[in-house]
Amino acid sequence: MNIATFDTMKTFSPEKMKKVNLFGTDRMFCDLYCFEAGQFQKIHAHAGEDKVYCVLEGQGTFTVGEEEEVVGAGSAILAPAGLPHGVMNHSGTRLLVLVFMAPKPSH
Numbered sequence: 001m002n003i004a005t006f007d008t009m010k011t012f013s014p015e016k017m018k019k020v021n022l023f024g025t026d027r028m029f030c031d032l033y034c035f036e037a038g039q040f041q042k043i044h045a046h047a048g049e050d051k052v053y054c055v056l057e058g059q060g061t062f063t064v065g066e067e068e069e070v071v072g073a074g075s076a077i078l079a080p081a082g083l084p085h086g087v088m089n090h091s092g093t094r095l096l097v098l099v100f101m102a103p104k105p106s107h
């Protein structure tokens with residue numbers, strides 16, 4: 001059984017957002033995205049993959065398509081395939097996000 005423990009695996013960097021891979025298969029991946037205050041994930045899109053952001057700690061500004069929303073811990077955001085999406089940690093504290101994406105990108 002594979003078990004990932006967020007508290008021991010989360011990693012933050014003053015330079016840029018950190019991605020920590022928890023699990024990956026041929027069909028999906030699951031990462032932690034670790035944002036310091038002011039860090040962001042640029043707006044981008046995936047043609048054939050759906051993404052789910054689950055906010056574990058803090059709050060951030062999430063963009064999906066034309067919508068932008070401030071979302072805090074305990075909530076999840078769906079970014080369907082093809083829609084531009086991204087995250088900005090606008091707060092003064094850290095933001096920790098669990099990310100699922102399926103199917104796994106081919107790159």
